[in-house]
Amino acid sequence: MLESSEKQKARGLKPLSSAADSGMAKAMPFHSDRAMSSEADRAMPSRAHAMDRGGDGNDGASLFSVRRWIAQITLWRVIVALIFVAGAYATYARFVLGFAASTNLTDPQPWGLWVGLGTLCGVGLSAGGFAIAAAVYLLGFERYRPLLRTAVTVSFLGYLSVMVGMMYELGLPWRIWHPIVMWNRHSVLFEVSWCVMLYSTVLALEFSPALVEKIPWKRAREWYLKWHHEILIGLVLVGTVLSSLHQSFLGGLYLLTEGKLDPLWYSPYLPSLFYLSAIPAGLAATIIAIYLSVRSLDVKVDLGILSEVSRVIAPMLIIYALFRGVDLFTHGGSKYLLTWREETISFWVEIALFVFAPVILLSREKIRNNPLYLYWTCCLVVMGFMANRLNVSITGLQASSRIYYVPKWTEFALTLATITAAVLAFRYAVMYLEILPKSPQRPRWMVKSAAADA
Amino acid sequence: MERSKAMLVDITKCIGCRACEQACKEIHGFSKESETHLSTTAYTVVEDHGDRYVRRLCMNCQDPACASACLVGALKKTSLGPVTYDKSKCMGCRYCLVACPFNVPRYQWSKLAPYITKCDMCYERQAKGQPPACVEACPAEASIIGWRDEILEEAQRRVLNDNKYVKQIYGSHEAGGTSVFFISDVAFEKLGFIAAPKHALPTLTANALGDVPTVVMVGGAMLSGLYWITQRRALVAMADAQEKKERS
Numbered sequence: 001m002l003e004s005s006e007k008q009k010a011r012g013l014k015p016l017s018s019a020a021d022s023g024m025a026k027a028m029p030f031h032s033d034r035a036m037s038s039e040a041d042r043a044m045p046s047r048a049h050a051m052d053r054g055g056d057g058n059d060g061a062s063l064f065s066v067r068r069w070i071a072q073i074t075l076w077r078v079i080v081a082l083i084f085v086a087g088a089y090a091t092y093a094r095f096v097l098g099f100a101a102s103t104n105l106t107d108p109q110p111w112g113l114w115v116g117l118g119t120l121c122g123v124g125l126s127a128g129g130f131a132i133a134a135a136v137y138l139l140g141f142e143r144y145r146p147l148l149r150t151a152v153t154v155s156f157l158g159y160l161s162v163m164v165g166m167m168y169e170l171g172l173p174w175r176i177w178h179p180i181v182m183w184n185r186h187s188v189l190f191e192v193s194w195c196v197m198l199y200s201t202v203l204a205l206e207f208s209p210a211l212v213e214k215i216p217w218k219r220a221r222e223w224y225l226k227w228h229h230e231i232l233i234g235l236v237l238v239g240t241v242l243s244s245l246h247q248s249f250l251g252g253l254y255l256l257t258e259g260k261l262d263p264l265w266y267s268p269y270l271p272s273l274f275y276l277s278a279i280p281a282g283l284a285a286t287i288i289a290i291y292l293s294v295r296s297l298d299v300k301v302d303l304g305i306l307s308e309v310s311r312v313i314a315p316m317l318i319i320y321a322l323f324r325g326v327d328l329f330t331h332g333g334s335k336y337l338l339t340w341r342e343e344t345i346s347f348w349v350e351i352a353l354f355v356f357a358p359v360i361l362l363s364r365e366k367i368r369n370n371p372l373y374l375y376w377t378c379c380l381v382v383m384g385f386m387a388n389r390l391n392v393s394i395t396g397l398q399a400s401s402r403i404y405y406v407p408k409w410t411e412f413a414l415t416l417a418t419i420t421a422a423v424l425a426f427r428y429a430v431m432y433l434e435i436l437p438k439s440p441q442r443p444r445w446m447v448k449s450a451a452a453d454a
Numbered sequence: 455m456e457r458s459k460a461m462l463v464d465i466t467k468c469i470g471c472r473a474c475e476q477a478c479k480e481i482h483g484f485s486k487e488s489e490t491h492l493s494t495t496a497y498t499v500v501e502d503h504g505d506r507y508v509r510r511l512c513m514n515c516q517d518p519a520c521a522s523a524c525l526v527g528a529l530k531k532t533s534l535g536p537v538t539y540d541k542s543k544c545m546g547c548r549y550c551l552v553a554c555p556f557n558v559p560r561y562q563w564s565k566l567a568p569y570i571t572k573c574d575m576c577y578e579r580q581a582k583g584q585p586p587a588c589v590e591a592c593p594a595e596a597s598i599i600g601w602r603d604e605i606l607e608e609a610q611r612r613v614l615n616d617n618k619y620v621k622q623i624y625g626s627h628e629a630g631g632t633s634v635f636f637i638s639d640v641a642f643e644k645l646g647f648i649a650a651p652k653h654a655l656p657t658l659t660a661n662a663l664g665d666v667p668t669v670v671m672v673g674g675a676m677l678s679g680l681y682w683i684t685q686r687r688a689l690v691a692m693a694d695a696q697e698k699k700e701r702s
């Protein structure tokens with residue numbers, strides 16, 4: 001551990017453990033902002049106290065509490081509130097007014113944004129959980145262990161939001177349990193639904209220690225954790241197999257669309273392509289989650305690990321690109337590569353975002369070792385991944401459906417609200433549970449003076 | 455396999471009276487207004503293509519993509535031929551709409567408890583030995599029903615014996631064969647027929663699903679093996695460290 005941080009220093013990368021470092025403060029303006037504002041928060045009560053004593057009495061205090069309440073209204077909080085209001089309306093529209101009022105879905109385009117972005121991307125971007133768990137427990141990459149809980153939390157929340165999305169997406173959501181008792185083993189969707197059900201259970205169990213640790217009764221806690229430790233490897237093993245199956249079967253769903261889906265995306269190897277693209281995207285999503293927690297929450301992670309994870313992403317993207325390229329040329333999609341069509345443009349945007357840009361960027365040490373650059377590169381990977389899933393589920397089917405589907409605003413609102421809720425849940429999980437190691441609680445003035453000393 | 459029923463639509467004989475549409479609407483209790491496209495209240499429509507009239511209805515495939523797609527098995531190919539829909543099982547995922555190569559199923563988008571709708575060749579009537587309502591209503595015998603092998607023979611006989619017909623029976627190979635056949639004297643693509651794949655679509659997913667046991671076994675074994683190696687390495691490293699400690 002020590003040695004690796006030495007190495008990073010030599011490479012010019014500052015380990016985050018020294019958050020008080022002046023270099024860190026420069027690299028992360030947000031961090032110092034936060035310090036400043038909380039400083040102000042701290043100063044205010046004493047002023048109020050003084051006012052209180054000054055004879056203004058209770059009026060001053062209540063006025064102050066209103067002012068304090070208003071001061072808590074930040075731009076981001078307003079945006080989040082607006083998103084939730086829009087999401088609430090979308091919920092009303094979907095369940096009280098129906099599909100026709102809440103979506104632009106039609107018979108030729110029966111699956112839209114909720115499936116394309118909600119389900120396909122939601123599950124795909126949650127692939128980090130099984131990838132990191134398998135790397136740590138089965139392959140013995142101990143150095144990724146600090147990422148484990150974050151990856152599992154991101155995945156767990158991802159699957160939860162997919163399930164919430166399912167309730168909106170299904171025409172008869174109260175029958176969501178039907179696949180448990182009504183089986184059709186010829187259906188890819190049946191396999192997907194079972195894998196998602198089982199894997200969500202696995203994720204819940206993998207995530208559970210973070211909650212159980214907070215149980216005040218020592219005996220119960222220890223009994224559970226001991227039991228959990230015993231089944232953990234089994235869980236990881238089962239989870240890896242289940243994930244591999246349904247990540248690929250989400251692509252398998254589209255095998256039936258032969259003749260409908262554009263040749264740029266249709267392939268008998270859709271399952272493999274979905275699998276190969278989900279892992280780097282899931283890892284990128286995990287990196288984004290960790291970077292954001294470090295930037296905005298009091299979290300202490302050696303960001304050098306992120307750069308190590310990013311080393312894996314580029315080769316995975318290259319393998320995916322090679323597979324995709326060979327597939328395009330062997331299955332006849334290649335003749336559409338240079339035609340002037342909307343599909344082809346979407347295709348190249350997708351490839352540029354998901355393959356070209358990240359591979360070029362990640363090949364540069366300067367970018368891998370700078371958390372901010374790395375974060376933006378991972379955002380490109382995630383955007384490219386989303387482009388791919390939306391292309392398969394929407395753009396690629398447009399020509400055969402002969403309609404131009406643009407999601408209704410309520411569709412966007414609901415998707416956005418679900419994502420926001422997941423992000424908020426992640427934020428609170430990191431704040432209140434032991435997901436990521438937190439910086440030791442030090443008074444702000446100490447941090448500041450330490451920085452001044454340095 | 456049991457003998458199954460099939461329908462033959464001879465486009466050269468259709469006079470465009472829309473009696474089939476009306477009979478269909480009547481038997482399902484829909485309003486009699488004629489519609490231009492298949493909808494939740496029109497399981498069959500007659501389309502105008504210049505001087506030809508083309509009926510649209512569910513092709514009731516031999517190996518239906520919709521039935522293989524349906525995760526709860528609400529859509530089923532009956533041994534009698536029709537592909538039926540059990541609305542009590544449906545959960546409204548709409549994968550059948552995505553899967554259908556002919557874009558037939560319709561969804562009740564404006565209802566709060568929406569279901570799929572499509573023609574099932576009047577399965578209940580056929581089970582009682584009656585012909586589908588549309589066939590019964592057709593005054594020109596443009597739509598006929600019979601045992602699938604006999605109907606196919608009849609279609610072949612007509613196409614081979616009369617030069618006016620296009621030498622193709624639409625439905626004999628489309629999507630691996632269907633229970634509704636069309637014969638025509640105008641090229642099918644000019645009449646709005648889709649150039650559907652010439653093989654049964656469910657085989658595409660069956661291959662992928664067939665890999666599941668292999669993936670589970672091989673994957674599981676490989677991962678267990680990797681875990682064993684990892685464990686073994688850790689043990690060896692620990693023993694080494696112990697040894698060093700003892701020696702020093």
